[in-house]
Amino acid sequence: MTGTTLGSKAAPVRFDGVSKVFGKDVVAVDSIDLQVDAGKLVTLLGPSGCGKTTTLRMIAGLEMASSGRILIGDRDVTRLPATDRDVSMVFQSYALFPHMSVLENVMYGLTFSGFVKEEARNRAMQGLDLVGLKGFDTRLPSELSGGQQQRVAVARALVLEPQVLLFDEPLSNLDAKLRRQVREDIRAIQQDLGLTVVYVTHDQEEALAVSDEIVVMRNAAIAQIGTPRQLYDAPNDRFVADFIGEANLLHCEIVSVEGDEATIDIEGYRHRLPARGLPPGPATIAVRPSRLVIGRDEGVPATVAKATYVGVRMEYTLTGGFGQVFAVHDDVDTPLEPGTEVHMGFATRGPVLLPDED
Structure with missing residues (x-):
């Protein structure tokens, strides 16, 4: 990957006693405290229904917390809509526009945010260069492999220079070999740019490979937080021991x-x-x-x-x-x-x- 003028405005994320309740009594996230340091990649890991995706969506502003506070940097964003939070999200499904070229897909958020066309184009080209897709700008998404499509989605998020970059099961649609390559690409980009990344997966090996810290979730709560080696070598209980590796x-x-x-x-x-x-x-x-x-x-x-x-x-x-x-x-x-x-x-x-x- 080559250099780029894209910069990082990485900010920490903090949850203070945050809960999310759907309806009258469905507790999706139960009073969690969490600190994600600026420039770190933190993975939310756990089985289906544990609350990890709801936690990610509350950072993005796609779900509103029922109680507690969410801070990005020094700013309380608990009640702010998604458009005012300065975060970008990379989805499991890529969410690319099939009728637009790769370059147009990457430019879309920039144009929507008010960048003039020439600046949007320059930043989009830098983003494609950063994710190893220089020369792919005129292709349609249908002409790319799954791994290349995911890189386009990453580039589209990166060029907005968000304070926090969010990944929701980004590799689940890729085969095993591509999963390894793309996760290495994501980790390299995150470290090169010093990005704050919150990453959701149910894949233990993926979490161990990419993370500075892992937050293991169970039943809407946090079971244990630690580095990959801490969780693997010193789990707190049977659940964490069995879930992190075999x-x-x-x-x-x-x-x-x-x-x-x-x-x-x-x-x-x-x-x-x-x-x-x-x-x-x-x-x-x-x-x-x-x-x-x-x-x-x-x-x-x-x-x-x-x-x-x-x-x-x-x-x-x-x-x-x-x-x-x-x-x-x-x-x-x-x-x-x-x-x-x-x-x-x-x-x-x-x-x-x-x-x-x-």
Whole structure:
């Protein structure tokens, strides 16, 4: 991507006790507090119906908050219409005009905002250059791939130089390879221009790949906020552990705590790990598939129920008194056959203790 004279007016976004209620009693967002720092990409992540899209639409002014305050920069925008908020939104559907050229699509918002034609054209050409579509200005949207159409939508939003740029499931219509490429493009543009971006997705890998911070939402509320690594390595509860990447959740017993370190027991197998403030007693351990160690002499007795070769690794389903777990292993040359009796242990780093919620 080449340089451009387009600048950034990035501003922070703050939610103070914001709620959104539809009708009499349908709570879509329940009294959330949220801070998005200027120049950062923050992703709202969660299952369908958790409130992430409603939260995004309240930033845009497409939904009005039922209570609380929304600030963009130092300005209270809670009651302002979408046209007065200085934000731009990139939709899942691209929302391009099929009868207009690529250049005309990108110019549309500028012309509507009162820019003279020549300045609008120059800024639109800069926007297309920025997203890697120089030379595509005369084409129609129907002559572009899905990924190229999404880049046009990004360029159309960027040229308005908004204080906040919003993305609503922007990659959901693309195939896997394009999703990876376009998310990298979005992240590169955001970092190069220092944009404030709020990004909505239900795809955990996408969120981990693009975000400075992730806001995990559940049941209209915020479950946990953190960097991708914080959420992956230190989830607060079973929901976050299982939603951010895959996690095996196993019941265990904390038999002792010394300082910040706990010793746990699963069927006679003992393992030491950070206690995270939990006392002796029942608990849950969350273990990523790559953090399970198969085949060493010590560990929990298990049986290989299923073995799947996926090219770069083996995937195993193990069963035992603990139930069923999913494990991955890099050794594809000497795979374990279904029915093999093994011992399952845990890597030194990675397993996380969680409160027992049952």
